[in-house]
Amino acid sequence: MNFEEALSLVTGKIADIRYPKQPARLYEPVAYLLAMKGKKIRPALTLLTCHLFKEDVHEAIPVALAWEIFHNFTLMHDDLMDNADIRRGQPSVHKKWNDNTAILSGDAMLILAYKQLARSSGAYLKKLLDLFSTTAAEICEGQECDMQFEERWDVREEEYMDMIRLKTSVLLGACMKSGAIVGDADSKDQDLLYDFGIHLGIAFQIQDDVLDVYGDASAFGKTIGGDIVCNKKTYLLIKALNEAEDKEKRELLRWMKVSDLPEKKIQAVTAIYDRLLVKDKARGQMEEYYWKAIRSLEEVNVSDDKKLVLQALAKELIHRQS
C-alpha cells in the first residue's frame, strides 16, 4: 500500500459517512468542513502504519476516520477561538454560520469521532479509546498553551517545543500508534512508531513556521508573512526574541506593535530574522527531529522494504514547499 492508495481509501470512506439529516444546522457544518480539500495525512498515516504489520488494513479504518473527524473538530473550534475566518480558502464555520453553530457543531463532531472509534473491533477498543482520549486532552492543553503564548513575550524555546508537541505532534504519534495497535504490533514497536510521529510532527510544525516566511507564495497557497503580521509566536519569532541583543530585540518588539503597514512589517521582521540566522537554526532543529524520526522507524521490527513508504513520506513533508 503506497501513500496514494491509503489516501484514496480514506477519502472514499470519508465521503461515505452519512450524517443525520436533522437538525440541518447542526450537521451541515460537519459535512462542510470534512468535504474541504485537506491533506488527510493523519488517517493515511494510521492505515500505512497498520500496513507495516498486516496486509489487510480494514480494521484500522474506524480509528483512521475518528482521527480525521477529531482533527477537523479542533479546526472548527480553534478557528473560532483564534478568529481565523478562512480555512482552506473558504469561510470557516463561525464565519459562514455563526459562533454558536461553530461551538455546537464542533461538540457534535467530537462525539461523532468517538462514534467512529467505537466501530473498532472489540479486541482493540479499550486501548484505542484510552489513546484517543489521552491524545485529545493533550491537544486541548496544547491549544491552551498556544493561546496563553499570545499574551506573552517571554516564551522560552523549550516551552514552544512542548506546546507544538501537544498541539500538533501527539496527534501524528497517536495516529501511527493506533495503526500499530490494530496491526497487532508489540508494544515496543507501537512506542517506536509513536515516537516517529512525534518527531515528524515537530519537524513538520517548524517547517510550517519557516514556510510562512520563506515559502514560495504560489506553492504555499497562503500569503507569505501572515504569522508576522498577526504576531504569531512561531519558532522563528521565539528564537529571534531569545537570541536578539538589546537593540535588535527592542526593534523587533517595536514592530510587534505595528498593525498597519503589513508589507513593511514583514520586510523589517524578515530582515531581523535574516540577521539573526533564525531560518538556519529552525532548519537545523527540523533536520534534527527528522533524523530522530528516521532512527525510530529504523528500529521497528519489520523488513526494510516495508518502511520505504513512511521514509519517503517523512522526506516529502520536510522538503515540501507548501
Next chain:
Amino acid sequence: MNFEEALSLVTGKIADIRYPKQPARLYEPVAYLLAMKGKKIRPALTLLTCHLFKEDVHEAIPVALAWEIFHNFTLMHDDLMDNADIRRGQPSVHKKWNDNTAILSGDAMLILAYKQLARSSGAYLKKLLDLFSTTAAEICEGQECDMQFEERWDVREEEYMDMIRLKTSVLLGACMKSGAIVGDADSKDQDLLYDFGIHLGIAFQIQDDVLDVYGDASAFGKTIGGDIVCNKKTYLLIKALNEAEDKEKRELLRWMKVSDLPEKKIQAVTAIYDRLLVKDKARGQMEEYYWKAIRSLEEVNVSDDKKLVLQALAKELIHRQS
C-alpha cells in the same frame, strides 16, 4: 441503597477526581463547575438503577461520573451559547474567565467524561460507549432545536415535546439504562428503565417551566418569571401561543417585544396564562408523563420493594417547589 446514600457516594467520588495541574486555565474551570452545589441527580439515578439488580454498585461508578461530567460540560457550553451569566448563584465559566476558556475547557470536559466512561469494566464498555455517544449527540440536537426556537413564534407543542425529550429526557433515560446495563438487567428491563427516565424527564422539564412562573420565589432560588422576561419558549408560552384567540395572541406577542418593564411584563403574561388555563394544562401533561414513568417502572422484573426508592424519587421531583 436510598437516594441519600447514592448521592453521598457520588458526591464523594466527584470530589476525589484529580485533574492535571497544568495548564491551570484549562482544568480550573472544570473543577470550578463540578464543585458547585448541584442536584447530582443523574449519577445518583445510575447507581440506584444498578442497585435494582445488584447489591454491589461499584462497577456503575465510572459511568455515573461520566454522566455528571458530561452534564456539566453541556452547562458550560450552553451558558456561553445562551448568554447565561449566572449558574447556581455563581458566575458561569465564560463570565468568570472568558469565551475561549469556556469553549476549550468544555471540550476538555467532554473528553474527561469519555475518560471516566473508559474506566468501566470491559464487559460493558462497548454498550455503554454506544449509549453515551448516541445520547450525547441527541442532546446537541436538542440544544440546536432550542436555539432555533428562539427565532420562531410558531413552535408547535409536538416540536417542543420533541426538543425537551432530546435536550433533557434522553440523558435521564440513558443514566438509568446504563445502570441497568451494568446491573446485567435483560434488554426488556433496560428499555423499561430508559422509558421511565424519558417520561420522568419530560414531566421534570414541564414542572421546571411551571415553577418559573408559579413557583415559590424563596424555595425556587431564582427570580420568578425569568423565562417570561427573556421570552423563553417554555411549555406555557407555546401552549398559550397555540391556544390564544386572535386578540389575546396579539396581546401576548406585543408583550414579547417589551424589554423594559420586567415586572409589568411578568404580571401581564401571567394573567394571560391564567385566563388560558395553561398552568392546568401543563400540570395535566406532567401528570400524564409521571404516570407513564410509574407504569414503565411497574413492569420492570424486580420485586416491588426495590422499586420504592425510584417511585419516591419520581414523586418528589414532580411535587418539588424548587
